[in-house]
Amino acid sequence: MQPSAEEAKVFYRDxxxxxxxxxxxxxxxxxxxxxxxxxxxxxxxxxxxKNNLDALTDYGYALQRFKQIFKKLDIELDQLDQQLxxxxxxIMSEAEQSTTANKLLSAGLFRG
Structure with missing residues (x-):
């Protein structure tokens, strides 16, 4: 997964x-x-x-990467499987304009 919209576009073209x-x-x-x-x-x-791959997932590292992208989002490991x-x-929408969060907000599809 690419960390920015521009890098995703480069990946796609490649x-x-x-x-x-x-x-x-x-x-x-x-x-x-x-x-x-x-x-x-x-x-x-x-x-x-899928289950074998899930068993290999380092959720601490995943949370660290998540926090690098969404710096202002205060979330902990036990919250990763909860609804935002x-x-x-x-906050997610402001951090990365290519995210699903931005699309949900702009389409008015989120009723949190």
């Missing part, structure tokens, strides 16, 4: 150019920012892959 270089049409490749798809022969196997309130969403 991936699309590499696809073309290997003979595929760039429009055939979909780039999903901020998600990690898990593909396997069955949904059960995909879930197992409107004030927290606004």
């Amino acid at each position: 991936v699309k150019e590499r696809v073309a270089k290997y003979g595929r049409k760039p429009d055939e490749l979909k780039v999903f920012q901020g998600i990690t798809p898990f593909a396997a022969d069955t949904a059960v196997k995909a879930e197992e892959i 309130n409107l004030d927290q969403l606004k």
